[in-house]
Amino acid sequence: MEDNKEKETHRAVNPGDVISEEPETVEEKTQQLAVDSPDIxxxxxxxxxxxxxxxPDGEEKALHHVRDAEEISDVIRQARVDEEGNRIW
Structure with a gap:
């Protein structure tokens, strides 16, 4: 039996769907990929x-694509585009 055994997750779970329990910065989190593979x-x-x-208070945070999907949708709905096509949040 190995001492450094990784936590087992269900085989059907994508590696990017698993949320790390280790503290990470917002920048580190936003660089992670849930999917990186060719399509059909x-x-x-x-x-x-x-x-x-x-x-709105200027604080940055990272929203997980599964756990925080509803909040991500809310943020996208709040986005606006100006006359030059620039996105305004």
């Missing part, structure tokens, strides 16, 4: 595990 056409698809958002 062979095009490489990358899906971030966390989405970085800035709160």
């Amino acid at each position: 056409t062979g095009e490489q698809i990358q899906v971030p595990a966390f989405f970085g958002v800035k709160e």
